[in-house]
Amino acid sequence: ITDINRDRFLNKKVPNDIDVIVIGSGIGGLSCAGYLSRIGKRCLVLEQHYIAGGCTHAFVEHGYEFDTGIHYVGNIEKRKKLLDLISETPIEWDKMGSDNNYIYDEICIGDKDPKIYNFRAGKENFINDLVLKFPDEQSAIEEYVRLCVEVSKKDLFFNLKITKPKWLSYLINYFYSDSFFKMNNKTALEIVQGLTLNKDLQAVLLSQFGDYGHTPSKTSFFLHASIANHYFEGGWYPRGGSSEIAKQIIPIIEKTGGRVLVGKAVDSIIIENGKAAGVFVNIGLNENNEKIQIPIYAPTIISGCGVLNTYNKLLPKEVISKNVKL
Numbered sequence: 001i002t003d004i005n006r007d008r009f010l011n012k013k014v015p016n017d018i019d020v021i022v023i024g025s026g027i028g029g030l031s032c033a034g035y036l037s038r039i040g041k042r043c044l045v046l047e048q049h050y051i052a053g054g055c056t057h058a059f060v061e062h063g064y065e066f067d068t069g070i071h072y073v074g075n076i077e078k079r080k081k082l083l084d085l086i087s088e089t090p091i092e093w094d095k096m097g098s099d100n101n102y103i104y105d106e107i108c109i110g111d112k113d114p115k116i117y118n119f120r121a122g123k124e125n126f127i128n129d130l131v132l133k134f135p136d137e138q139s140a141i142e143e144y145v146r147l148c149v150e151v152s153k154k155d156l157f158f159n160l161k162i163t164k165p166k167w168l169s170y171l172i173n174y175f176y177s178d179s180f181f182k183m184n185n186k187t188a189l190e191i192v193q194g195l196t197l198n199k200d201l202q203a204v205l206l207s208q209f210g211d212y213g214h215t216p217s218k219t220s221f222f223l224h225a226s227i228a229n230h231y232f233e234g235g236w237y238p239r240g241g242s243s244e245i246a247k248q249i250i251p252i253i254e255k256t257g258g259r260v261l262v263g264k265a266v267d268s269i270i271i272e273n274g275k276a277a278g279v280f281v282n283i284g285l286n287e288n289n290e291k292i293q294i295p296i297y298a299p300t301i302i303s304g305c306g307v308l309n310t311y312n313k314l315l316p317k318e319v320i321s322k323n324v325k326l
Contacts, residue, residue: 026054
């Protein structure tokens with residue numbers, strides 16, 4: 001029996017009367033298809049990899065399972081409500097560190113005889129534990145936590161991005177998002193250096209930069225604060241492994257006659273009369289070593305494989321606006 005997240009592409013598996021084609025089965029593509037399926041849309045999700053799920057999938061090597069992307073998730077109470085809407089069976093999340101006071105990050109500063117700093121779940125624990133290590137820096141530590149929480153609460157800014165008319169969005173942002181723009185234009189390093197001169201404390205407070213993949217000197221404090229605040233109450237891991245996320249979303253897509261098919265790449269998006277009308281799927285090579293492409297049509301085409309892939313690989317150059325700068 002094939003795992004539901006490893007359903008190999010065959011032309012005969014493509015559903016009839018597709019409402020939406022989603023390119024890419026990462027969490028963005030699967031979530032989009034899941035929510036559309038909840039309102040009755042028939043979705044076909046196409047994935048070139050051998051397994052669906054993007055960075056939520058896992059692989060087994062020498063008898064051990066490894067995650068490709070999700071290692072821990074914070075603020076699960078908020079996110080679980082949204083994920084449960086598109087999960088056949090609600091995913092259970094286990095809080096990390098039950099045997100060590102719910103430590104979600106261990107920070108090591110220095111190569112020889114490194115100093116160890118543990119981040120425990122709970123803002124008060126975070127503050128109190130660091131004050132024990134840096135008794136003269138209590139005000140700096142408290143202000144850091146306060147700033148991380150304040151800067152992270154910027155749902156208004158992102159909600160306004162889809163507000164119509166656009167002039168109203170700009171007007172509201174001008175009056176209510178000033179602090180967001182201010183913090184977004186300062187790096188994480190700048191803010192933390194302004195709070196404390198203690199180099200060890202600076203290193204500890206900036207230590208989670210691995211979660212956003214760039215150095216604190218080149219990352220906005222908004223992004224850094226969002227990560228720190230995300231984990232203040234602890235980290236959670238999906239019971240059964242991260243691949244459970246895709247395995248629970250796919251049945252929702254299938255309930256309306258949709259399908260998630262893997263193993264074949266979308267070569268390009270079909271444009272007709274100035275609109276996306278379908279996709280060409282590469283199913284292999286013929287005897288002359290030429291690509292065999294089959295067209296699949298739907299009223300709505302959604303690309304979930306990233307802006308650069310969409311514009312550089314999938315769309316014909318002639319339909320891309322000169323205003324789009326890649």
